[in-house]
Amino acid sequence: MTTIKDIAKIAHVSPATVSRILNGSKPVSADVRERVESAIKKTGFRPNNVARSLILKRSSTLGVLMTDISNIYYSKMIRGIEQAAYDNGYAIMLADSNFDHEMELKYLDLMQEKCVDGVIICTKEIPDQFDEFFRKSKMPVVFTNRKNPKYYTVSVDNYKMAYEAVTYLIDNGHEKIGCIYAHLEDLDSGLDRYEGYKKAMKERKLKRNPLLEAEGDFSIESGYNAMNKILTSTQDITAVFAACDEMAFGAISCIIDHNLKVPDDISVIGYDDIRYAEYFRPSLTTVHQPIYEIGVKSVQVLLNLVQKKEIEKRNLMDASLKIRDSVRMLSK
Amino acid sequence: MTTIKDIAKIAHVSPATVSRILNGSKPVSADVRERVESAIKKTGFRPNNVARSLILKRSSTLGVLMTDISNIYYSKMIRGIEQAAYDNGYAIMLADSNFDHEMELKYLDLMQEKCVDGVIICTKEIPDQFDEFFRKSKMPVVFTNRKNPKYYTVSVDNYKMAYEAVTYLIDNGHEKIGCIYAHLEDLDSGLDRYEGYKKAMKERKLKRNPLLEAEGDFSIESGYNAMNKILTSTQDITAVFAACDEMAFGAISCIIDHNLKVPDDISVIGYDDIRYAEYFRPSLTTVHQPIYEIGVKSVQVLLNLVQKKEIEKRNLMDASLKIRDSVRMLSK
DNA sequence: TGACATTAGGAAAACGTTTTCCTAATATAT
DNA sequence: ATATATTAGGAAAACGTTTTCCTAATGTCA
Secondary structure: OOOOOHHHHHHHOOOOHHHHHHHHHOOOOOHHHHHHHHHHHHHOOOOOOHHHHHOOOOOOOEEEEEEEOHHHHHHHHHHHHOOOOOOOOOEEEEEEOOOHHHHHHHHHHHHHHHHOOEEEOOOOOOOOOOOOHHHHHHHOOOOOOOOOOOOOEEEEEEEHHHHHHHHHHHHOOOOOEEEEEEEEOOOOOHHHHHHHHHHHHHHOOOOOOOOHHHOOOOOOHHHHHHHHHHHOOOOOOEEEEEEHHHHHHHHHHHHHHOOOOOOOOOOOEEOOOOHHHHHHHOEEEEEEEEEEHHHHHHHHHHHHHHHOOOOOOEEEEEOOOOOOOOOOOOOO | OOOOOHHHHHHOOOOHHHHHHHHHOOOOHHHHHHHHHHHHHOEEEEEEEEHHHHHOOOOOOOEEOOOOOOEEEEEEHHHHHHHHHHHHHEHHHHHOOOOHHHHHHHHHHHHHHHHEEEEEOOOOOOOOOHHHHHHHHHEEEEEOOOOOHHHEEEEEEEEHHHHHHHHHHHHOOOOOOOEEOOOOOOOOOOHHHHHHHHHHHHHOOOOOOOHEEEEEEEOOHHHHHHHHHHHHOOOOOOOOEOOOOOHHHHHHHHHOOOOOOOOOEEEEEEOOHHHHHHHHOOOOEEEOOOHHHHHHHHHHHHHHHHHOOOOEEEEOOOOEEEEOHHHHHHHO
C-alpha cells in the first residue's frame, strides 16, 4: 500500500508537503507540486481516510438509522440522503433496526465508535434512551417525520395535509368516511394524520362512526385487515382515508375481495405518494410528500448542525394533494 | 472523549492491558479486570473504532454499491445484506450510483480510501474499469444477480426460471405469448430471462411473433410502454411474460387502460416476487426470487473471501414459481 | 532447593495522516 | 546595504489503538 511517505520519498519532499498539496492547505511551489502530482499519478496513490479521520476527529460519514429500509417510503428517503451526502463529500453508514429498540441503541453505539459526524433517524418512536444517548454523546442528530420539539426535525405538516385530504373527500360529496389510522401511541405523524381526519369531520359537522375506523401499522397487510374489519361490520361507507399509501393499497385489495369496486363503490385516498401510487389501477389519489427532498433537507440540516451553524429546529416541507382516480364525485 | 489511556490511568494499569481486556486477546487477572471494567462502566468509555481500523488495516465495514436503492427489489436485498453484516459484526457503507458509471468508480475509490473490507455490487453492467479497479486494488468483491465467471457471484438461475415461467403459461394452454424483456446488451439476468423464454417457446414448437415482443428497462413505466407498443400493433395475444414484476405491473396497467382484463383477456406472469406482487389485485403470478437471502448469502461469500477461505465462485440460490391470480387456464 | 517454564502485565513502536513549530531563503522597505 | 516581513518547506508530535518484545513474579519438576 502506498502511503504519503512513499510519495514524499519519490518526490524528494517531506510528507507534510504531500499532505498540503492533497488538501490545498498551504501554497506550494510549481515544481514541487509537479513532482508530487506525478508521483501520485504513477503510483495510483489514494490517501488513507481512516488515518485522516483519526487525526481530524471526523469521518466524513453520516449514520442513517431506519426501522425498515426495504419499505419503499424509507428507501426513497435514503436515496435523497445518500445523494445529498455524496454531493457534500460525505459517505453513508446504513443501519436497519427492524423495529427493535435495543438494536437501535446498539447501532447508535456502533456509529459513535465509528466516529460518524452525525446521524439521521427515522424510527417509530424516540425512546428515553435516545434522549440519554444524545445528551451524553453530543452527537448531532436529525429526526425525519417528527415534530418533537426537543430535536431538530424535518417533516411535512401531517395534521394539515390529512385535514386537506379528508376535506377533499367531503367536497366530493362523501359523508360516510372511514379512517385507517396507525401508531397512535406516538406523538407524531400517525397521530397527526388521525387528528387531521377528525378535524375535517368535525369542521364539516359530520358524525364519526366508530365502525368505520380501524387501526393498522402502516403495512399493506394491516391496511387489508383494517378494511376487512370495517367491511365485515358494515358496508355503509362511501370513502376511506388511509394514513399511508401502503395501507390504502391493502384496503383497495380488500375492497376488491369483497366484490366491490374502487372508486365506484368506495373511494380511497392515501398518504405519501409512493412510486406505485401513480402506476396502479385505479391510480391512487393521495397526499404527495416530497420524500426524496425530505432526505436531502435532513442532510442539509444535519451538516449545518455539524458545522455549528444556526438553523431552524422544525423544518417543514411542502406537501400537496395529488388527484388521481381512486376517489369519485358522489352524486346526491 | 475518554480514551484507553484514561481508563488505564483510572484503573492503574497500562493501556495495553485495557486493550487486552477489551479484545480478550490475553488472559488477565481477576482484580485487574475488575478495576478496568468498573472504570469503563463509570466513564461510559467506547473504544475508538477508527484508531482500531488504522492499525488493524480493516474497518469492519462492507461497501454496498447499487444502481438504485429506492427500487424495492434492491432495498430488500440491502436489508438482507445489512442484517447479515450486522450479525457478523460489520457495518454497511451504502452507495447509490443512479446508473452512472463514473459515479460508481468514484464510489469504489471512496470505499477504498475508507478501507472497507470488501464490497457487494449490483449494478447494471460490469465495465472494464471495474476489472482494472479490482485487479489493482485486490479488494474482495461479490456481484449479485450476475454470472460473470471472472467474479464471485450470487444469483438465481435466470435462464431456467424464465423457462419454467413460460412453460407454465404454455401448460395453461397459451400459445400467443408475448415477452417484455430488458437489458440485452449485458451478459446477465436480463438476457438469460429472454433466452429462457425463447427456449420454452422453441421446445414446445411455438412460433415467436416479433410483434409480441418489446423491450423495457426494468421500470414500471417501461413495462407500460412496452405493453402499449404490443397492444397498439396487435391484440392477438393471450399472455405475456415480463422479465420483472415492475414491468409486469406496468403491463397490467396498460392492459387495463386498453379496456382489457387480467387475466380474463390477457394473462401476465412476472419475475422477482416483490412484496407488492402478493397484495395487488389481481395478485401476480411470478417467479419467486429469494431476494433477502441473496443479500445474506452475498455477505457470507464476501466474508469468506475476506478471510481467504475457499469458496464456490458461482453461487446459485433456489427460486420457484409462485402461482397466484394473474394467469388463467385457457380453454380450448 | 535449584533450574527452568509459564504467566501477567508494562514500555514503546507502529499504523498513515495532519499540523504546529521552526528555519532558511527570498522579497520588501528604508 | 541593512533590517524586517514574508514565504516554502521540513521535523516531529499528535490522534487512539494494537502488538511485539521484555521483565518480574510465580509455578513446576527433579
